[in-house]
Amino acid sequence: MSTPRRTPNRWWALAVLSLTQLVVVLDGTIVNIALPQAQLELGLSDVERQWVVTAYALAFGALLLLGGRIADYWGRKRTYLVGMVGFGAASVFGGLAQNGTELIAARGLQGLFAAMLAPAALALLTVTFAHGKDRATAFAVFGTVAGTGAAIGLLLGGLLTEFADWRWCLLVNVFFVILGFIGGVLFVSESKAEGDNRYDVWGAITVTLGLGSLVYGFSLAEGGWGSVDTIGFLALGALLLALFVWIESRVAQPLLPLGIVANKVRGGAFLIQAVTGSVMIGALLYLAFHLQIVLGMAPFASGLASLPMTVAIMITAPIATKLLPAIGPRPMMIGGPLVVAAGLVYLSQITADGNYFVQVLPALIVMGLGMGFVFVPLQNLALSGVAPHDAGAASATANSAMQIGGSIGLSIFTALYAATAGPTTDLTGKPLLEAFTNGYSAAFLAAAVGMVLASIIAATLIRGAKTELLPQGDAHALVHAG
Template sequence: MSTHTSPSASATGSAAGSRTSSGSRRWWVLVVLALTQLIVVLDGTIVNIALPAAQQELGLTDTQRQWVITAYALAFGALLLLGGRIADYWGRKRTYLVGMVGFGAASAFGGLAQSGTELIIARGLQGVFAALMAPAALALLTVTFTHGRDRNTAFAVFGTVAGAGAAVGLVLGGVLTEFADWRWCLLVNVPFVLVGLVAGMILVTESKAEGDNKYDLWGALTVALGLGSLVYGFTRAEEGWGSAETIGFLALGAGLLALFVFIESRVAQPLLPLRVVTDRVRGGAFLIQMIVGSVMIGAMLYLTFHLQIVLGFPPLEAGLATLPMTLAIMVTAPIATKLLPKIGPRVLLIVGPLIAAVGLVYLSRITPDGSYLVQVLPALLILGVGMAMLFVPIQNLALSGVAPHDAGAASATANAAMQIGGSIGLSVFTTVYAGAVAGVEVVDKASQFTAFTTGYSAAFIATAVALVVASILAVVFIRGSKESLLPTGDEKAVHLG
């Protein structure tokens, strides 16, 4: 194990960390940053349940309805790396506050939208400002909790909030849609933003990477266009993998990302220092995060469809029906947090995905006339236990050993992995679903529900397979002693080998 630290950056980051983390104040900082993460994550799912009502009121086409979801993830994932570097260079607190203001304004615009186009634009703007807010928040967490048990606890809380946010979004979306209006699924962000903005101004201490900081504009352009083309290509794949448009955008995205890697290996101040992702352990953590993002978005979306379309749950009941998974995460996370320093992250990252996969395989046994209590509830509890074991160590591991100068870029990569993984995974799972449904002859309502559950089951099996792959990745990439995988002393930039 070797250390690699930028002297000026480390000095600045260390000083900022000590200032921010003094006394009990840093735990209030954790509350503020966790609230930010909750807003960012739940906005990926809160509109899911509201989409039927929004489609009817605004006259959305099916394509526009899809883009209400995709626009957020696409803008978010494509701009996260640039947002991370802006946070590092311009100031993490300043970037965080600007992101909060913009996110709140975009949410208000979306809540007042009068057309499908306005709603899609608002969702895209939410993604743009989330790309500033999210990496700044995670970087602030990194320099606030630098090592030891407190860092493990802080990242466990942060990761648990991130994991539960998708389910919280579904519940909150159901409550707002049924008792208020679908527009409140966007407007609800405004009071959250105001609280986070005021608390952030009072509690958070500024930190940034000092020295010769230049923006890598060519890198920013190629990675944004590359990720955008890739996600768009996978989105178009829902209508056919062999179409010229699908192949063209996927090829363009791959080519631009290859060009991005070449640029990053040549420029003096790269947008994403390759040392952040080429580290074996950290690179493995990013890959696992991509799979986690794909599973959470894909599984929860098709579960929502099953609850509302097949089982006939109204919006509120559909949202509440997902709550057991969140409760299982909340119960399991403290246990996993206590186990983390004893057994290390590797065991949790190997076993957790396998447990979650069992839950999804169980969920794949759904039938049109099945019972929620028998076919769905046990699966959600098992899934929650497995995902909690993933959420607790993954954020910590993805940022372990990152020099303070690279904190924004690394946290942006962690967030981008979740968002891009979710976008790509949803497209793949949708293709699996469509293929399964196409094999069922529909002659009446009963056979239509059979087709739906056949498609949902296929999608759940696909997500289970993805989690098995995540477990294999943990075996291959997450290597080393538990002491080397998690910071326990005052080291600030340990590069794991």
């Protein structure tokens, strides 16, 4: 097995791979601010509006494990380049959509190709920066980009919606795709898992259908948790996922080696990733609605209003990076989510006649400060100690946790919003802003409870000396590159 080639190009590779991560994360939120205009132009129902967001996160999360294995076996660079082209094509399809069905289908296709891109990019990063200080720096940069991507998506979405057209929230990806493809060709080296590799077809089928059924069941909860359809799809999803685990324990080359998630530290990191995804995808959608519908902000002003959280993350991330070797990830993973939860509780106090600078801005700053201490150690923990052969599967699991967490979180928040808000217009059709804020408050409080749960998970599962939690890595434990 060869050692990695340490070339100056690896820092250019980091830039390219970080750009990729930015694209797949910001596309989870870039359409949020555009949704009111898209809904009017295409005549979307409220259910279709939710599925414009959910289709991307669901396809992305459900197919990530398969995408990770394709990257491992077929070649990570090759998978990355194909994913880039497909993502660009799907973005063009969505930007030219003429009805809700086409837009939702395009978002699903974006998610499919993102499921190839994301694990390939993270696995390439893992083998390019295998150990030492450079690895810590690379993962800090990558994690910061991942953490700020959702908020950047809101800002860019507002800018494009107000000064161009909502369709550019999808078409803008073409520019990222061109840069990413050229950069990938020039600066990224091919790598793949060694040996005779076979795909786990039944594992791929059961996990994809299981996750899809689970998320769809949660999405139906808006109509009632006790309905036959809701219970049926949730039960089917749980059954299929149990079958997936049984299959993975018996096949020679599983789609998801159970040892990846059986490790308490990594398993805890994946669970925290899921909760964080619910906040970054689900809660930020309702923040966008509050800024536009209740506070009456224009799309760009709405995106700009979300920027303080991004700035706070960018301020905190370098501090967290320096502290990480000194104190280890555990204190950050316990304290960070609690800080985010405090911000969400403050945000839940919004009122129909409230002021952005009093009721929203402080909450965003506090949330950003907390998220910075979550994102920096999270990627390292999720991939710590993973065998090189399983780098793609592990990175896919980390991404899948965030996307599926976001899908489920959005569905739960939507159900809580619908149950709490009640009728949102009076008999004359005039919006009842207090009803909107009641619903948004319920969603923010639920997100806060989730972040407290994340802190408890960290305290319970992320245990061990800092040298054990953040191993420097073995220079010889690398996949074949070339």
